[in-house]
Amino acid sequence: MNKQETKTRDKRIRTGSIALRIALGSALYLLLAFVIVDLVVLWIEARPQIAFDPVLDPHGKELAVTLFTVCKEIVTGGRFLLLLQIEGVVILIKLVLDLLRVRAQLKPLDEIAQAAMDLSNIDVSSDDRFAKLETAIDRLSPADEGEVLSTGDAELEGLEGAVNNMIGRMRDAYKQQARFVSDASHELRTPIAVIKGYADMLDRWGKEDESILEESIAAIKTESDNMQHLVEQLLFLARGDSGRTPVEKADFSLTDMMKEACSESAMIDEQHSYRLDAAEDVQAYGDVSLLKQTARILIENAKKYSPEGTEIVLGVKMKDGRPCFSVEDSGIGMDREAQAHIFERFYRADDSRARSSGGTGLGLAIAKWIVDRHGGRFEVVSRKDIGTRISVIL
Ligand SMILES: Nc1ncnc2c1ncn2[C@@H]1O[C@H](COP(=O)(O)OP(=O)(O)OP(=O)(O)O)[C@@H](O)[C@H]1O
Ligand SMILES: [Mg+2]
Incomplete structure (x- = not known):
């Protein structure tokens, strides 16, 4: 039986037992109501027999005898006895069902306890499979790509697969670093x-x-x-x-942020003209100083990779319901191959040109780190010798 079938079966059993418990519970309360109504009716019927005359019966002896007889009649009367018997049976069934339910709920705990017991009974030192596994792990080198953990023991295959996956990820991170x-x-x-x-x-x-x-x-x-x-x-x-850069998010005006970036850039850079194409008050949620750093990285690139005298346009708008900002230039542009790599660390599309303009190839990698922390994405539109527009969609 596969996982899905087991789940469906368990669900059906659960639904069935809940329905049964509700039915039994309702029957119990109904019977209880019958018993109470019955008691009241019987009592009202018996009341005329209960007469107390303090002259004829000064000690209440007569009254006590009558009360006892009435109660005995009520309890031993056929209808009441039948109701009590039915109620007793219903209570018994409910008790058995509840017991079974509690046992079913405790079963996984029993299984865990049993598994723990079995594990503690394994003698690791005398089991040579564990020794083999330990030696194989010791022999692995962090850098050798081709080396995988393999003891040849079929029972350890699952464990080896998991360890090899983990080692693969560690080797990737090691290589990157x-x-x-x-x-x-x-x-x-x-x-x-x-x-x-x-x-x-x-x-x-x-x-x-x-x-x-x-x-x-x-x-x-x-x-x-x-x-x-x-x-x-x-x-x-x-x-x-290493997770040491704090990201402090809050609501802020993206329009205001780009307005400031635009006037700052125009003040610093007299070789280009800057224009802001912004929708009124676009609100965003994020770390405003980190996002402004992203905008500055994009502006720096637009400035560096476009000729003097050209215009750089900063945009702000809502795109598919998400706040978005962009930087557009009429510069050297990039081909498709370069566009696929520009967010990699130390990548420069045109190495000699970028290097001579002081580029290290880290700006967009930093921008990507910031945008990733905001769950955002980049959109790059670029044509060689026509220009580039890079947008950030938050
Ligand atoms: N607006 C643009 N126009 C043309 N090419 C661009 C543009 N923006 C980025 N690039 C290309 O992408 C590469 C990577 O950009 P990135 O900002 O990461 O590095 P950089 O500008 O070379 O150096 P720095 O680390 O100083 O920013 C650049 O070297 C450049 O080739
Ligand atoms: Mg740059």
Whole structure:
């Protein structure tokens, strides 16, 4: 019998026993009502016999005898006795049913107790299957993809499958982490090498040559800024991965958030014109400072990957009942292949161009981390040499 059939059978049994219990319960209360009505009727019928004359019967002896006779008649009377007998049978059936129900409810507990007892009786040290399993787990290496846990014991197959699944997931995370560390070190090496190169140049010729002095100072400044930006991005992702970045959600106006982002960008960047295309007061729920950081990352990209003098449009609207914001540029755009990877850490569509513009390939990975924490998604529309629009739907 499969799981579904067992469930249906259990449901039917449960429904049947509930119906039976309701029927018996109702019968019991009905009989109880009959007994009470019967008692009242019998008492009323017997009342005329109960007469008390304090002169003829000063001690109430006559009265006591009459009362006893009346009660005896009521109790031993055929109709009342029959009702009591029926009620007794109904009570008995109900008692048996309740007992069975309690035993059925306690059955799983009994089974758990039995299983625990069986487990405690297993002697792990003398069972060589456990020793084999332990040795096989010890031999596994965290990095070797091809290695799986296998003892060849059919009884351990299920357990091995579960352990292998878990090891697979751990290896994926390990690989991802190792790649992240190696990419991060590689990215840090470049600005350090540049700074060291200029420092050496300064040391040799910079003291006398004014032009070398200025060039070196400018380059060292730019590279240290890039390095600071990279380190901040790495710290954000590392904190995010270890769950140390708090996400404090509240209701806020998405329109106001994008209005502020628009005026800030227009003030900082004079090479592009900024326009806000916003619906009136779109409300959202989320961490406003993290979402504003996302908008800034998108604006930074629009700015970096579109020529001077072009327009950048910031949009806010409701899309399919969800709050949505977007950044659109008329820049270099991307092909489909690149669009599939832009949210990966350290990915740059056009490596040399992005690198020369100071890109590390972490901006959109950070944006994705933030949007994921809000249960939102991205929508990317881009055409090479025409432009890009990236929307966030919350
Ligand atoms: N608006 C855009 N137009 C064209 N290409 C874009 C745009 N936005 C992103 N890209 C491409 O996606 C890549 C990844 O973007 P991301 O913001 O993650 O990194 P970045 O801009 O290179 O560096 P940074 O970490 O400094 O933001 C970019 O290198 C670029 O090739
Ligand atoms: Mg970027």
